[in-house]
Amino acid sequence: MPIVPLSRIADARSGDKGEGSNVGVMARSEAAYMFLKGALSTALVQRHMAAINRGGVKRYEADTLRVLNFLLADSLGGGGSASQRTDAQGKTHGLALLRLELDVPQSVLDATPE
Amino acid sequence: MPRKDKVLVANGQGFWGDSLLGPIRLCREGPLDYLTLDYLAEVTMSILQKQRLRDPSKGFATDFVKMIERTAPDLVAKGIKVVANAGGVNPLACKDATLAVLRKHGFKGIKVAVVEGDDIYGELDALLASGETLANMESGAPLASVRERVSSANVYLGAFPTAEALDAGAQIVITGRGTDPGLVLGPLIHEFGWKRDQYDLLAAGTIAGHIVECGAQCTGGNYTDWRAVPDLAMVGYPIVEASSDGSFVVTKHEGTGGMVTQRSILHQLVYEMGDPRNYIGPDCGADFTSIQMEDVGPNRVRVSGAKGTSPTPTYKVSISYENGWKALGQLTIAGPDALAKAKLCSEIVWRRLAHDGCTFNDEEKTVEFVGANTCHEGIDVPHASEPSEVVLRLGVKGHDKAKLDRFGYELVPLVTSGPPGVTGFAGGRPHASEIIGFWPALLAKSKVSTKVSVFES
Numbered sequence: 001m002p003i004v005p006l007s008r009i010a011d012a013r014s015g016d017k018g019e020g021s022n023v024g025v026m027a028r029s030e031a032a033y034m035f036l037k038g039a040l041s042t043a044l045v046q047r048h049m050a051a052i053n054r055g056g057v058k059r060y061e062a063d064t065l066r067v068l069n070f071l072l073a074d075s076l077g078g079g080g081s082a083s084q085r086t087d088a089q090g091k092t093h094g095l096a097l098l099r100l101e102l103d104v105p106q107s108v109l110d111a112t113p114e
Numbered sequence: 115m116p117r118k119d120k121v122l123v124a125n126g127q128g129f130w131g132d133s134l135l136g137p138i139r140l141c142r143e144g145p146l147d148y149l150t151l152d153y154l155a156e157v158t159m160s161i162l163q164k165q166r167l168r169d170p171s172k173g174f175a176t177d178f179v180k181m182i183e184r185t186a187p188d189l190v191a192k193g194i195k196v197v198a199n200a201g202g203v204n205p206l207a208c209k210d211a212t213l214a215v216l217r218k219h220g221f222k223g224i225k226v227a228v229v230e231g232d233d234i235y236g237e238l239d240a241l242l243a244s245g246e247t248l249a250n251m252e253s254g255a256p257l258a259s260v261r262e263r264v265s266s267a268n269v270y271l272g273a274f275p276t277a278e279a280l281d282a283g284a285q286i287v288i289t290g291r292g293t294d295p296g297l298v299l300g301p302l303i304h305e306f307g308w309k310r311d312q313y314d315l316l317a318a319g320t321i322a323g324h325i326v327e328c329g330a331q332c333t334g335g336n337y338t339d340w341r342a343v344p345d346l347a348m349v350g351y352p353i354v355e356a357s358s359d360g361s362f363v364v365t366k367h368e369g370t371g372g373m374v375t376q377r378s379i380l381h382q383l384v385y386e387m388g389d390p391r392n393y394i395g396p397d398c399g400a401d402f403t404s405i406q407m408e409d410v411g412p413n414r415v416r417v418s419g420a421k422g423t424s425p426t427p428t429y430k431v432s433i434s435y436e437n438g439w440k441a442l443g444q445l446t447i448a449g450p451d452a453l454a455k456a457k458l459c460s461e462i463v464w465r466r467l468a469h470d471g472c473t474f475n476d477e478e479k480t481v482e483f484v485g486a487n488t489c490h491e492g493i494d495v496p497h498a499s500e501p502s503e504v505v506l507r508l509g510v511k512g513h514d515k516a517k518l519d520r521f522g523y524e525l526v527p528l529v530t531s532g533p534p535g536v537t538g539f540a541g542g543r544p545h546a547s548e549i550i551g552f553w554p555a556l557l558a559k560s561k562v563s564t565k566v567s568v569f570e571s
Contacts, residue, residue, distance in 0.1 A: 011338035011377065015386040018252060018554065024384025026377070051492020062390040062403045065380060069387055077480065080552040081157050084442050084480035084509035091336075092489040098338070099493050 001103045009104060009112045010036065012094030019079035020055060021090025023070045023097050031111035033066035039102060045070050048100045052093065070097070121305045123298050123322070124353040127151035127198075128329030130158060130175055136329055136351045137181050141188035144367030146353065149189075150297035151198035152327055153178060159291060160434035160550045162202035163235065163266035173204030174211070174288075182286070183215045189285070190221055197276055197297050201290045203233055203266060208288050209569055216571035224571040227284030229275040231564030232291040234431070234557070235267045241561060248431060248555040257555065263436040265550065269429040269557060272396035273319070274310065275564045276300025282568045291432060293395050295323025298354060306358040310397070317400035317422025318360030320393070324400075325364055325382050325417070326352040332364065332382035334372030345371030350413075361418035363410060374413040392423075396430070396559075399423035428556040437551030441518040442480065442509035443525040446538030452504040453486045455533040459506055462532055463524045472520045480509035505538070511549060518546035 006012075006025070009032040014023040025040065027033035042057040049057070055073025062069065075093060077085040087093070124146055126137030130153040140146055153175035166173030178200030182189075189196065201208045205228045216224050234241065238261070241248065248257035248267075257264070268291035277300045279287045287300070299319035302308065308315045325332050332352050334343035350370025355363040364374050372378075383402055387393070393400040404421035447456040460481050467473065482488040484505035487498035510521045522544040528536050 007338070011381065013336065013338070013381045013385055017386055017388065018552070022384070022387055024381075024387055026380050026384065048493065052490070060389055060391075064403045064405075065383070065390065067380070067384055067390065069384060069390055071388065078511075078549075081548075081550040082437060082440070082511065084440060084507075084511065086482055086484055086507065087489045094338070096490040096493055099490065099495070 001105050002109060003101050004104050004109065005098060006100045006102055007098035008114065009108065010098065012098050014090050014092070014094035016076060016079070016089040017071065019076055020053070020071060020073045021075045021093050023072065023094050025068045025070065025097065027066040029112040030066065031108045035104065035108045036068060037061060040068055042070070044100070045097065049075070049093070049096060052096060118305060119357065121147050121302065121356045122353055123148040123150060123301050123356060124351055125150045125152065125298070125326040125329055126351050127153065128327065128331060129153070129155060130177060132329055134181065134184070137185055139370070140351050140367070141185045141192070141194060143370060146192070146194050148301045149194055149196050151178065151181070151196065151200065152294050152297060153198065153200045154202065154291060156432050156434065156552045157550050159203060159266040159268055159432060162204070166204050171207050174202040174208035175200040178208065179211045179215055182212055183219070186216060186219055186221055190224070195280065195301070196286045197300055198287070199289045199292055199297065201228065201288045203235070203268070203290065205230060205288050205290050212286060212288065213569060213571045222571055224286065225284045225568055226286045226288065226571065227279035227282060227566060227568045229271065229279060229287065229289040229292070229564060229566055231275070231562060232269045232271045232289070234269055234562070238264065238267055241557070244561070246557060246561065248433065248557065251554040251556065257433065257553065260435045260553065265434050265436055267431060267433045269431050269562050270396055271429070271564060272296055273299035273303055274397065275566050277303035279566045279568065280304035282566065284568055294327035295320045295395060296397070298323030298326060299397065302356050313398045313422030313424055314420060315360045316398040318362065318420035319356070320395050320398060320400045320422070321402065321405060321417070321420050322354045322356060322362045324393070325379055326354055328382060328385060330372060331385060332379050333366050333374055334378055337378060337381055343373055347371060360420055361416060363414050363416050365414045374415055376407045376409065376415055379407065379415055379417070394426060396425060398425050427559055429559055429562060431555045431557045433553035433555055435551045435553055437549045438511060438513045439515045439518050439546040440509060440511040440549050441522050441544045441546045442507065443522065443541070443544035444505055444507045444538070445525060445528060445536055447504045447506055448535035448537065449502045452501055452535070453483055453499060455535060456483050456504045456506040459528050459532050459536065460508060462528060463508055466524050467521060470520070472517055474510050474512070478510055478512050480507065482507040515546045522546070
């Protein structure tokens with residue numbers, strides 16, 4: 001199976017939620033969504049974002065929207081005005097997750113527009 | 115009985131600091147019934163509260179008054195109504211300033227309404243005495259543990275008081291803290307006569323409000339495939355073309371930049387989202403997964419099918435409190451060996467401070483090498499370790515202000531006593547500034563009463 005970044009089959013947007021952030025991952029096809037539902041586990045996201053997020057990861061599935069929503073519990077270096085990070089609001093966490101390299105079946109790639 | 119078939123509600127301001135062109139162009143470049151404007155963030159309320167303590171005529175979003183001054187001729191000529199949470203912690207003063215600029219430009223007889231009741235800062239002790247704990251929703255700690263340091267407390271009000279103000283004939287509605295989607299829901303309740311128990315309709319208005327609440331973020335701003343977005347410079351701000359059955363078309367004015375597609379809308383739908391099935395607002399719960407989207411023309415997407423649930427018996431309360439101090443400064447380190455030299459600079463600062471008895475633990479320190487993958491720390495990015503230049507950002511936080519000020523002395527000296535290529539000490543010596551903590555809590559709705567007053571220019 002080809003190894004591609006998550007950005008090949010999904011979009012993402014992120015923002016702050018208290019002392020953490022959310023990353024909404026939007027699959028660009030039904031095939032991509034079904035694949036990601038299995039492959040993009042909380043454990044994998046946790047590992048990929050370990051240096052950014054010191055807390056846990058929770059996942060919500062929205063099948064009708066083809067969206068997986070990840071909540072990173074402690075990813076801003078303190079919430080609100082306590083964070084001194086450049087990305088104090090987690091605006092770039094979506095792009096960070098889209099860098100994740102995944103082993104994606106050719107059939108999923110064929111069914112998903114670039 | 116609905117007043118009209120379709121109502122056009124736009125958002126021209128996604129946050130305080132958003133482009134002035136949003137509202138100005140929305141008033142000029144096409145048809146519009148309502149202009150909504152969002153000025154408040156959690157930290158904003160605390161800053162405004164402090165401004166009001168220093169000067170009783172302050173404590174609101176002054177940008178709003180400037181915006182009214184620039185758009186008043188269009189607002190009046192076209193009969194566009196404005197709903198804004200610009201009141202901050204002093205909506206009556208915001209109203210006074212708004213009336214003053216309207217009168218200054220000869221606009222007489224414009225009705226300006228004020229919604230009050232969100233600000234519970236002055237009632238905190240009475241509320242605590244009555245048995246409310248206002249416990250932190252995340253940690254569970256009672257508010258009493260930080261009561262002395264609280265600097266603002268506001269309830270997220272729902273949309274019905276705004277609808278009431280519009281029912282009373284207001285052209286401009288100024289609120290304090292309310293939910294962002296409520297800025298859009300209020301006009302729809304007013305226009306279509308939606309009732310408090312029509313949860314699907316209230317959810318539809320809430321979802322419409324959520325889609326447009328961050329301005330251009332649903333019309334191509336902050337969009338993953340950014341190369342595909344046409345003319346971002348002249349991006350059109352979003353407009354909801356709402357119908358009384360709860361369906362709505364998301365669009366933008368013809369000829370404006372950006373784009374409205376199912377994908378651009380989905381980007382905003384997931385923004386700051388928690389559980390997609392249960393978006394909790396003061397007027398209803400909304401199920402984001404219940405909607406259907408369909409293309410109904412260029413830059414026109416119809417959203418329908420929204421399902422809602424009954425609201426909770428509590429309001430969310432946004433409380434801010436003083437939570438220590440922070441100081442931050444930056445230097446630019448030119449190559450060759452920019453990253454290695456920046457790392458040395460960082461070590462030098464901490465060692466010099468320690469030599470003078472001033473130490474910070476890792477939790478209190480921020481060390482960033484901007485240009486060498488600081489936003490995506492820990493994620494493998496090719497060539498990130500060989501940037502041609504790096505911005506070194508060093509920060510500290512804590513409760514000892516003097517210690518933070520001491521830190522501020524040791525950054526700029528690196529220009530002459532560090533490795534070569536250190537420059538860019540913009541802003542000079544870092545000084546300690548206050549950290550405003552955020553304390554989310556819940557409050558029984560029965561403890562809050564709202565008031566709507568109408569004035570005239």
